[in-house]
Amino acid sequence: MDDALIAVALLLVAATATAAVATRDPVHQALVLSLLGVALALLFTVLQAPDVALSQLAVGSALTPLLLLLSVRKVWRRRQRQGRTE
Amino acid sequence: MWGVATGPLRRRAVAQNLSTTLGCPVLLLLAQGYDRPSYVDVALVLALLGPIGTLVFARLLAEDLDEDPPRAQALTWAAAGFAAAVVLAVCVATEPGRAMVKLLVTGALLIGGNLVASRALARGMPTAEERHG
Amino acid sequence: MSRRVRLWILSAGGTGLAVLLVVACFQLPGFGGDQHPYGDRAVRESLARRTANTVASVNFDQRAFDTLGEMTILFSAVLGTVVLLRQTRDEHRAKPAPAQVAVPVRRYALVTLPVALLTGLYVIAHGQLSPGGGFQGGVVAATALHLLYLGADYRALEWIRPVGLYEVGDALSASAYLVLGLAGVLAGTAFLANTLLSYGTFNTLSSGGAVPLLNAAIGMEVACAAVVLLARFLDQAVEIEESGKTGKTGKSGE
Structure with a gap:
């Protein structure tokens, strides 16, 4: 039963990670990365490592998408401004 | 998961919200199954930070979401119901005391956060005329 | 050195490393299983110190020096980011326009902010009892503060978050960790040795000697570092614009 849970969690992580790599647009990738964070936290909990799961959740659910989206916004704004003044 | 990877932006945002709402009850069940009440802390943190993540997306993608707002009432309510059921089941299995309070707080945060976050996604940020409502 | 010579050296080094890794793999104990010599010793030590x-x-406690290294990594990463993202001479600050937020979101943010802060502090304080500790709780607390940005607008966040204060807090807690370690040296034992304070009773908040104190120092450090980091990013994305362009962009505020 334990092994089945670990296998399911591993498959979920593998599938989500592949999807994260395959997504091209950074905004969409931020969404997939958030999901990957939850999947990883589940995997760590199933492997009996709750401290690591807590770290993963803390960082991956709010901080990482925020940083990514802020960077995308800054680049977008700069491109928009350059486009307008040319 | 399939919803997050493909499809238009609105569907992805809803899928991200759902992942938190579904992942948290799974964590609660795992805590019960492994008989380690300390795992409820992990579920509590996810119940707190998951809706915040969705709000981040709702806030910073406001313009893109406004053009094509997501509409997933049925799914949202179904997920909330699932979460409530799991919380109740786990509560029944725990004796009252500090652990029960933690569970109830987690459940409230999860369901409340999920509803608020999905509403933020759906309605978006109101424009100036609607603001004084 | 020409490119071919460099590639040859790389492949020689890589092959040597691969051979060493393969040999080491064959000598590893099997995956899983019941014998865990390091784990047994670690658990025995931690129980002896009532953590x-x-x-x-x-x-x-046992590897506190490594944690000092990790904290230094976080500190220098934030330092590098602050340097990179600071306002340069050809940029100026534009006031962000106030954002409108839906009422239930605003209410939710106001209710959840103290809850999240409390949870962060709870995770830090119970680090020696249940999963969690300084790192995790610190990030949770920092994220809780930014609920104010999500639920209200940027100006509210700036009001609760004078960045200079948090930078000072970051440096102070990093040095607090060092000072706690030096206290061990001053008392005659090793750096960061956990022998000064009593170990307390098992499974209470004050157990474990210096572990809760180090937890608190790390928690404050991580929280302040995360706030400073996000502050720089938010500043760049929301406030700072390049000079020389006429007028403000339409959506400069969030």
């Missing part, structure tokens, strides 16, 4: 969370004991 319920073995991971916290390993992090802040």
Whole structure:
């Protein structure tokens, strides 16, 4: 039963990670990365490592998408401004 | 998961919200199954930070979401119901005391956060005329 | 050195490393199983020092020096980011326009902010008892503060978050960790040795000697570092614009 849970969690992580790599647009990738964070936290909990799961959740659910989206916004704004003044 | 990877932006945002709402009850069940009440802390943190993540997306993608707002009432309510059921089941299995309070707080945060976050996604940020409502 | 010579050296080094790794793999004990010599010793030590969370004991007691290194990594990463993202001479600050937020979101943010802050502090304080500790709780607390940005607008966040204060807090807590370690040296034992304070009773908040104190120092450090980091990013994305362009962009505020 334990092994089945670990296998399911591993498959979920593998599938989500592949999807994260395959997504091209950074905004969409931020969404997939958030999901990957939850999947990883589940995997760590199933492997009996709750401290690591807590770290993963803390960082991956709010901080990482925020940083990514802020960077995308800054680049977008700069491109928009350059486009307008040319 | 399939919803997050493909499809238009609105569907992805809803899928991200759902992942938190579904992942948290799974964590609660795992805590019960492994008989380690300390795992409820992990579920509590996810119940707190998951809706915040969705709000981040709702806030910073406001313009893109406004053009094509997501509409997933049925799914949202179904997920909330699932979460409530799991919380109740786990509560029944725990004796009252500090652990029960933690569970109830987690459940409230999860369901409340999920509803608020999905509403933020759906309605978006109101424009100036609607603001004084 | 020409490119071919460099490639040859690389492949020679790589092959040597691969051979060593393969040999080491064959000598590893099997995956899983019941014999864990390091784990047994770590658990025994942590129980001897009456710390319920073995991971916290390993992090802040048996291997506290490594945690000092990790904290330094975080500190220098934030330092580098602050330097990179600071306002340069050809940029100026534009006031962000106030954002409108839906009422239920605003209410939710106001209710959840103290809850999240409390949870962060709870995770930090119980680091030696249950999963969690300084790192995790610190990030949770920092994220809780930014609920104010999500639920209200940027100006509210700036009001609660004078960045200079948090930078000072970051440096102070990093040095607090060092000072706690030096206290061991001053008392005659090793740096960061956990022998000064009494170990307390098992499974209470004051157990584990210096572990809760180090936890608190790390928690404050991580929280302040995360706030400073996000502050720089938010500043760049929301406030700072390049000079020389006429007028403000339409959506400069969030």
